[in-house]
Amino acid sequence: MRKINKENLINQLKEKGLKITPQRLAIIDALVENRHAHPGATLIYNEARKKANRVSLSTVYATLKEFSESGLIKQLEFDRMENRYDGDLSEHINLICKRCGTIIDYHIPATLEPKDIARKAGFVVTDTRMEFHGYCRDCLKRPD
Amino acid sequence: MRKINKENLINQLKEKGLKITPQRLAIIDALVENRHAHPGATLIYNEARKKANRVSLSTVYATLKEFSESGLIKQLEFDRMENRYDGDLSEHINLICKRCGTIIDYHIPATLEPKDIARKAGFVVTDTRMEFHGYCRDCLKRPD
């Protein structure tokens, strides 16, 4: 349940020799404050603009890509939906509501060892993606 | 390990009141013949064109969408990569090579009960997606 926090992210930037810019700080703030929402680029962009007077969408994309590739956050890729970002790097299943798009983290019991399973197939796993799609509690209640 | 086959697909179309057209037959052939490859729309399009004299890309997309929504095949959605289609509807993990795009089916042991896990969270699962990304045996051998 390693959730992102601001100081940690900044330290990781320094360690990797990445520059601390107002834009990145604004994006980090947006990421941390919305960590529960699994935010997309648009949300990050809008939030970051409130913090820094100048942030472009291009920069938001570049930064989120940079962070994902550096392993600071995890990118949840979608086809028709905007990509989303997850600050929880521990192994878990994302429960994704088809209707409202809510993403719930579900931590898996220790019994499952995905890396071992894959290794038996002669495949080196660098990344796991486990999503269960369906309907969340709230959407099930709501009519229509 | 319910792998698609031609007769079965045709029967399912009939059951669902969908029409049997030359285009759909060509697409079915392409799907069945390339079932091991987890083909994308482009491959299906190219293969289907060899069978039927007239098939448009629009039709291929519409048909693959139709088939996926009817549960005949499973759509594997990607962000940057073309979407792929899987004829194996049983629960398994897709091992996806980041370098060559190869997709290997890895059947999970019975111990894992994803549906139950999710149900405990008050979430009705309609769809599971389990992907392990990394490098396949062949790509590991290859230099560069």
Place this chain on the structure above:
DNA sequence: TTCTCATTTCGGAACCATTCCAGTTTACGT
């Protein structure tokens, strides 16, 4: 067989999240 019509197909335009580009600005070590 022929008729009828909802379904399917077609091609091209539209979509849209994301990436690319070339030029400008900036963080930060020296």
Place this chain on the structure above:
DNA sequence: ACGTAAACTGGAATGGTTCCGAAATGAGAA
């Protein structure tokens, strides 16, 4: 302060996918 590699910008380009109106067609009914 300076110099330079890195980061930022805005707008154009990308590319897989969907949408659209019009034309074609499968398959049940007559």
